[in-house]
Amino acid sequence: MQSQIKHIHQQLISKQISCVDLVQQRLDLLKQNSHGSVNALLDANALKQAQAVDTKIANGENIGLLEGIPFGVKDVFMLQGTFTTASSDFLKQYKSAYTASAIQKLIDAGAIPIVKENCDSFGHGSSNENSIFGPVNNAKDSALVAGGSSGGSAVNVAKDYTVFSIGGDTGGSVRQPAGYNGVYGLKPTYGRISRYGLMAYASSTDCVGPLAKSVEDIRIVLNTISGKDVKDQTTYESAPINEAGLADTGSVKTVGYFKNLLENDAMDASIKADFMATLEKLKAKGIEVKPLDFIDAEALISTYYILAMAETASNLSRLDGTNYGNRIEAENLIESYAVTRSENFSEESKRRIVGGNQVLSQGFSDAIYLKSLAVRDKLSADFEGFFNDVDIVLSPVTPGLPPKVGDGLKDPMAMYLSDAFTVGFSLGQLPTLTVPHGTATGIQITAAKTDDERVLQFAHLLEETL
C-alpha cells in the first residue's frame, strides 16, 4: 500500500481537503467507538491545530510532511493536560503533567494527536480485554480480540480512524495486535526512540513503536521520533533512514528461521504451512534459507515473563495513591497503601506484581530471577551468532489465530504462550517489524541490533515476493 501520509499531504497542499475537515471526519468516526478503541477524544485541541494548518496553507506557506496528519496515542503516553489512564482504575482521573518525548517530536513536526487509545491496563495483556474501558474488538472480525496490549492503536489504524498510531511494545504489544488486525507495527531497536513519558512496564524491554498501513509511513514516523534524549539515558543517536535506501533489497542473501518453535504443539497448522510457503517463495528468489536452533517456547516465555514481572513489580511500586492516583483512605498509611493497590489494580496486574515480588525475594532470586537473567544473556549471545550467519530472521507473529472476545482472560497461561514468537526479540532488544502478509497474522522481520533499516528494506522485498 502507498503512503497514507504522503497521499493526505498532497490532498492538503492541493486544497482537495481542508485539515479541519480531515480531522473532523476522523473524530466523527472515532466518536462512534464501534470497536471500543477509544479512551478519550482530543477534539478541542485537535481542531484548533487543524485550523492553524489551514491558515498556513491559505497564506501560501509551506507545510511539513507530517503537518496536519491526525494520529493516535496509546493511553500509556503522557500528553500534557490530557487524561492518561493506562486503562486502569488507578489513574482514571490522572492528567499528564508533561508530554512524552516521542509524542512531542510528532507535535513539533505538526502532526495532530486526536485520540488516547484503549490498551491493556499498564500494558498487561495480549488481548486488550484487561481494560476498564472494556475489550477492543478486532478490525477484521468484531467477535475476536484485537490483541494487545496496543489493541486500540492497531484497530484505529486498520479502520482508518487514525493515519498512524503510537504504541508501546514490551514483549510484542505493537507487533501482535498489528498482526491480528492486518497493519504494520514496528518494535525498533531498544534505545532508538526515547521512552521518556511512556509509563514503565518492564524498563529493559519497553520500546515505543509506530503502527501504520505502509512501510513508508513507518519509516517517516520512525525517522521523526528517533534519536538521543537526555531524559532517557538508554537512547542512542541514529541516522535517518532514506526512502531511496529501502529499494536496495539486494543486501539480504540469507534468511534464518526458528525451526523448533514451529514444531511446538500450540502451533496453528495453517500459520505454519503459510509461513513455510513464504520461505519457499524466498528460496525461489535465490535467497538462502537456514533453520536455526533456538531456546524452546516454554523456557522462552518463562524467562520473559519472570523478568517482565520483576520489573513491573518494581516500576508499579510507586503507585500507592500518595501523590497521585485514586487514593482510598484507610486507618493508617500502610493500610491506605494496601487498600488503594488492592482496589485499583486489575487481577492480571496484581498477578504480575505478586509474581514479580516473589522472584525478587530471598529464596527465589537465585533459582529463578538470576537464572532468567543468565538465560537472557545467553539468548543475546545466540542472536549475535545468528546474525553472523544470516542477514534476517523471519518468524510468524503468533502461533495461533486471534481468540474470541471473552476467552483471552479465562486462561492466562494460554495468553502468555501466545507471545512465544514476539518475546525473544524483545529480550534481545532487536528491531522487529510485523508485516501483514504471509500468514493470517502476518510475519515478523528481525535484523541485528541497530539495523532497523535492513528490516524495512526486507519488508519491501517480502511485499514484492508475496
Added chain:
Amino acid sequence: MPQGNEITMNKTMTVDVLSSIKGAKPSETINKLFEVIKNSDLSTTGSSGNNNQNAVPIEQLREDMVVQASDLEKQLIVENFPQEKNGYLVVAKVIEA
C-alpha cells in the same frame, strides 16, 4: 541473642505484604513459569553474565542540574493530588501515635 529489629528483618514476608496488596496469593499459573526455569537444564555456558548492557558510561551521564517545571506542569501536579489543602498535598500520618 538477636536484637528485636533483627528478628523482624528475618521474618518471612508474605506476598501480600511484599506487594502491598490485601489477600494476595501466589498464582498457580505464575508458579508454573517458575517451575519451568527452576527445572530446566538450560545451558547458560558462554553467558557473559553482563546484565549491564544498557549501562551508561560515566562520561555520557547528563549534567546533574535542576530544571524548573513550567507553571502549567506545576498546576497539573497539584490537580493530580488525591487530597489537597491550601495548595499542599495531604498525606496520612506516617508515624502513628
